[in-house]
Amino acid sequence: MDLTIYSSATQPALLPLALTATQVGWVVGAALLGAVMGFGLLQLINHLRRRDADKEARQIIDRAEIEAAGRRKEAEIEAKEIALKEKSRVEEEANKLRNELHERDRQLDKREDALQQRDDQLGKQEKMVESNQRRLAEKMEDVNRRQKELDDLLDVERQTLHRLSGLNADDARTELLDRLDKELAHEQGALIVKQQKAIEQACDAKAKELLITCIQRFAAAHTAEATTNTVDIPNDDMKGRIIGREGRNIRSFEKATGVDVIIDDTPGVVIVSAFDPVRREIARISLANLITDGRIHPSRIEEVVAETEKEIEGKLKVYGEEAMQEVDVPGLHPKVINLLGRLRYRTSYSQNVLRHSIEVAFISGLIAEEMGLDGDLARRAGLLHDIGKAADHDTEGGHPKIGADLLKRYGENEVVVHAALGHHDDIRADMPYTVICAAADACSASRPGARRETLDRYIKRMQELETIATGFEGVHQAFAIQAGREVRVIANTKQTTDESAAKICRDIAAAFEQQLTYPGEIRVTMIRESRFSETAK
Structure with missing residues (x-):
């Protein structure tokens, strides 16, 4: 078999390469041998891997068995500990129940002994009661017997008396009653005088105790705010600016405020004088604001005084409402609230009249409650009893009459009007609340420290x-x-x-x-x- 292999080269022509069959066989055999050897090598590697895996698996199983055995032992130990704790707890509960049962048995024994003692005492008392009943029955029989003897003797004496006096029972009774009337007439008068003295002493002591109790229950501060009549100035040059050219500033100020401004040689102060305390306060604040502002001329004076009047009016309403809420007296007329606020700037013997009215209200309410009367009505009368002092500079007459007229005009209760009119004993006090208000007024005015004076x-x-x-x-x-x-x-x-x-x-x-x-x-x-x-x- 001839194989021709062509190889490309730089030459344009192809050169054939021929291999023999033997050489091809060797190549194929070598390839087959390599394949067999590779397969065998793969089998060997797989075998080694399986052996290592089996060995590792046996090791894992051994470790797992050892770990399982350890955990099993730990579980057994833990179970034994739990069992021991549970056994101890059960024993403690059993001991506790045993002790409780023992204590209950002991208490039951004590109760049984106490019941036994009570039974014994009841038995003794029953015997004593029976004995007393027997003695009482004997005494009753003796009393009845003696009563019968006395009745018989009285009948004999009565018959003898009638025979000797020659009077029958009705004539003797009439003569005896006449003698008793004559003899008791003097004793009756003496007893009446004695009882009157005792009642007067008791009433006096009770009244003093009631007043002391009410005053102690209400403790008010004695300090009174004195209304100042002076205004501080930074220097004496300010006096000239206050007076103004030819006195126009001071005239405008006095006309706008209704007060008198006194400027003398006293250094550092200007004196404001007026009967109306509210006007005096408006003038004082207005003058202080003008001095602070520095612009002092008629138009500015009128402007500042108007602003101060609005400010004071607002304060009067606030002061009146605060007093009304403090004493818990609702439903006052707005004009009455304004008059209450004006009392904030009024003093009597250096005692602030508004604080005095609040104190009188509280004391009146306490006295009324102690006497079983209406405490709310008494507080209302006490708060408004001096309301006339807020207008006595503008109206002729004493402040009780002025206050009563104002309260009647603004729809106040007749009791409150009467208290305002009669708290100084100007009229006969026909109502108990007037007397209460007068007593509270005296307590507030005369207690030590309420009305101050110089040392x-x-x-x-x-x-x-x-x-x-x-x-x-x-x-x-x-x-x-x-x-x-x-x-x-x-x-x-x-x-x-x-x-x-x-x-x-x-x-x-x-x-x-x-x-x-x-x-x-x-x-x-x-x-x-x-x-x-x-x-x-």
């Missing part, structure tokens, strides 16, 4: 009281106490008697009324005592 004036008043009291013959010492509301006078026992001491006490009180001017009352207490001492040897 010099206070000391001078104390000295005057003591000087007047010691000026009477027979007075040994005199002490002014309770902020001058009481004077304790020590009498000289050698120069006075009880009767003369009483006369001196009246004379001292009359001298206070004639020589001094003071708010409220001054109590004069005269003390006269005799002391005797001996020494035992």
Whole structure:
């Protein structure tokens, strides 16, 4: 077999290459041998791989069996521990139940013993009751027997009395009753006087206790805000600007505010004077704003005063509403609220009238509730009792009459109107709320510290009281106490008697009324005592 293989070359012609059959056989054999050897090599590699895989699988299985055995042991140990814990818990619960049962048995035993003791006591009491019943029955029989004997004796005595007096039963009864009426008439009058004194003492003590309780339940601050009449200025040159050319600024200011502006040699201040406290406050704030602003001329003055009036009007409404809410008195007329706010700028003996009215309202409400009356109505009367002081600069008359007229005009309750009119005893107090309001007003005005005065004036008043009291013959010492509301006078026992001491006490009180001017009352207490001492040897 001839094979011709052509190979391309650079030459244009093809050169044939011839191989023999033997050579081809060798090539084929070598290829077959290589294929056989490759197949065998592949089988060998696969066999080795299977052997390694089997070995690795056996190792994995061995490890898994070892791990499974370890876990099985751990599980057994854990199960034993759980079983031991459960056994311990069960034993603890069993012990606890055993103890509880033992405690219950002990308590039941105690109860059984107590019941037994009660049964024994009941048995003893039953025996005692039976014995008492027997004795009572015997005594009743004895009483009935004696009562029968007494009735028989009374019949005998009655017949004897009728025979001796010659009077029948009706005549004797009439004469006896007449004698009893005559004898008891005097005793009845004495008992009435005694009971009246006891009732007066009891009422006085109860009233004092009620007032003290109400005042203690309501503790108000005594500090009062004093309305200032001065305005600070940065320098004295500002006084000329306030006066203005030919006094036009100060005239415009006084006309717009309705106050008097006093500018003197006092350095650093300008004095504002007016009877109306609200106008005085408007003038003070307006002047302070003008000084701060620096522009002082008639048109600016009118503008600032108008703005300040609106500001004060708003404040008056706020002050009135705050007082109304504080005391819990709803439904007031807007004009009444405005008048309440005006009391914020009014003082009486340096006591702020609005705070005083609020305090009187609370005390009145507490007193009324203690007496079983309407506390809300009493608080309303107490809050509005001094409302006339907000308009007494513009209206003639006393503030009770002015306040009553205003409240009646704005539709207030008749009780509130009567309280405002009669809280100073100007009229007869026909309503209990008027009396309550008057008492609360006196408590608020006279409590120590409510109405302030300067230290010099206070000391001078104390000295005057003591000087007047010691000026009477027979007075040994005199002490002014309770902020001058009481004077304790020590009498000289050698120069006075009880009767003369009483006369001196009246004379001292009359001298206070004639020589001094003071708010409220001054109590004069005269003390006269005799002391005797001996020494035992």
